[in-house]
Amino acid sequence: MSNRVVITGMGLISPMGHNVQTVWEGMLTGKNGFNKTTIFDASTFPTKFCAEVKDFDLNKHISNPEKHKYALRATRFAIAAAAEACRQAGIDIEKQTPGDGIDRSMLGVYMGSGEGPIDHDTFFRSIVESWSVQENKIDWEKWTNATTETMKPMREMEQEPNMPVGHIALLTGARGPARSCLTACAASTQAIGEATLIVREGKADVMIAGGSHSMIHPLGITGFNRLTALSTRNDDIHGASRPFSGSRDGFVIGEGSAILVLESLESAKKRGAKIIAEVIGYGSSSDAFRVTDMHEEARGACAAMRAAMKDAGITTADVDYINAHGTSTKENDSIETIAIKTVFGELAKKVPVSSIKSMLGHLIGSAGAAELITCIMAIKDGIIPPTANYQDPDPELDLDYVPNEPRKANVRIAMSESFGFGGQNDVVIVKKYTE
């Protein structure tokens, strides 16, 4: 006995806007979310730009933000995205006694969410103040004093990666299963996949699932810059994210939160909720190859795609659109193309493949959920979003990447792929809802 799982709500806080519709329209009209970094002074970093969420104010999204006053940036995005998704789904938020007909012990939350940034002010200052130039090392006594004086308990607490889940539970009163995962760039696809299983199993009627993340902070950008994973095209920031182009030189880091309401068909029908689409397949795999590289033959990526299709009971011929992981790094886009060719064979060149990271940037933990929302909008509106900035072909990459212009198409089944750094691969398949 396995429940059918449908989507009844979506919410999105991203560099291109603070709700699903705005972001979607932006993608179809040539907009992007890239900007010079303003969150901190990145003017001397190798990468001086990113995709920030702009002008965000939680007050505009919920009525009692005081309850979440300590929440950090990405958690605040999550609260707002969850609010949008719940409103669409007809789930009561910020209510003592909800009247939406959902048993709170059967309402759960699953977020692929990142850690909050460390308190950089305290962190840097404590080290500076305790560094002994004579001995060339930290004076621990001084470090402890400096840190104890400035460390703020709730600030530290809110850094934990499970905080977005906790805040969404507080927002909605959810007392069902609550989990968080962080499989790097695959995290929110995984969260949605696993949340789907929870609803299928009947352990929850409704799961609020997605991702939230912001790594746009000094040590985050330091980490990625040292790995040379980010684009350094500082003189062309709007053209910097160019997935599948020959001249791609890395990803553009973004931030945000994307959340979907997953619900058993029975629950949705009972409540009279509007069904937006159906989740029909989920596949997960591990590369088990190298810490720093994807498997050359895309072993893990292929396994995840095949597992998702098997789970959905479909074949490659049924897939109308692939929303690629498409990060704009040399390695990912090559390996992902190999994966699609391996799995789809002769059909590979016929299926449209696009990467919205060309416009939205790479939202890391929330990337997959934002991309799944895009898949659903493509199904709903019959339009495939483009791979923007497609400039110059890479001779090895010869799929239909839907270059630069959105395309009208009848999309019934769409596949969203996410491949996490460290070898965790996740694929979710959604379908137009029919009885």
Next chain:
Amino acid sequence: MKQREVAITGVGATSPFGLTAADMWDGICQGKCGISAITYFDPVKFPCRIAGQVPPYSMKEYLPKHHRKAGKLMSKDIEIAVIAADDAFRNSGLGTKHIETQPQITPERTSINIGAGLISCEIDEIAPAIAQSITDGKFDMKKWGAEGMNLVTPLWLLKYLPNMLACHIGIIHDIQGPGNNITSGECAGPLSISESVTTIKRDAADVALAGSGEAKVNPIVLLRQIILGRSTTTHNDDPQNACRPFAADADGAAFSEGAGMVVLEELEHAKARGAYIYATVAGIGESTNLSDNIEKLEENAPGLQIAIKKALAEAGIRPEQIDLIIPHGTAVACDDKAEAAAIAAVFGNAVTGIPVLPTKSMLGHTGVAAGAIDIVVAAKAMQAGIIPAAKNCPRVFDGCRLNIVKERIEKEIKYVLCCTYTFGGQCVAIVLRKGGMQ
């Protein structure tokens, strides 16, 4: 089709008592305490200067030749998880690529779900780079971007990504099936088990490694616990008695390094190869506590009550059938109170008759590892038919109805309930059924 059942066929742990689950169990049976003065760094001005540290180890033993270089990319959280995973696979008798020349697991049919925490960077490692970025006695971001950051080793970030526990273990043992990294604090281990059980039940794998690990003995991590008021600060000269879950005089946890891992296996798969079956996972309940004050457990922990009820219902048993409860019991007084109230609420009058064994008095609070470690303890207790005596709880707090085990009990343990919760609300309860029982 018959519902697939999931068995625990291997256990592994790293703890202050040693580098195996057997060492950990021996320590608990002997009523030892793993807490002592911190040596890993100099806690000179720390209000709490005691912790439980994993004994010295050599990673070389745990890494195949092709992965030795990658050993440099391991933070301590990763290392102790790798050691526990090795222990679990060896204990299960399932030789992986690392253990046997002819591996006995099918990589594509093996899953890996590991819980990890917020891995803190090593201050010693990054401080020299920060020290190069000072102007007029203050940190200078421009200088950092232009010069300082170049002193950070290129792969620095990889040591601290939480999914790297699963990544390294998966590479070492060649696990290619579904994989996840759960980050739900103390609940991460039990939730990893929950996810693995689902994976096996839905036939996406036959074998799964699940568990969690964290190295709490790090200056930033410990200081965080201290300023949050979760750490005891009154037992620096008396570490053996520091961590006192449910005791009237409990005043906070002592923290430890640790990792707990289990090998889960589809029951028929396990039987077919004649594996020792510690237990089957009979019921899992997950829920959420809702507390506006998220650093404290909600009063009476209603979420935990829901989780326990769900777990018992799934196991199809009545509360009084439970032979042993392993609570989360952190020795943070208000949290212990809420947890004890939740257990008492579900068990009713049966609560006073069921032995309760808090483990943190001996092992210390291993943070993200805690939930998984308790599952390992439960499995070992079932195997031995022994409920060891609890430690550091001569007198429970007023109103506590839990029956904290006074003296070692020897009996057949059919059902164990393990409870875990974390700040932020998540909670999970797992019921294990002794191997070989229907």
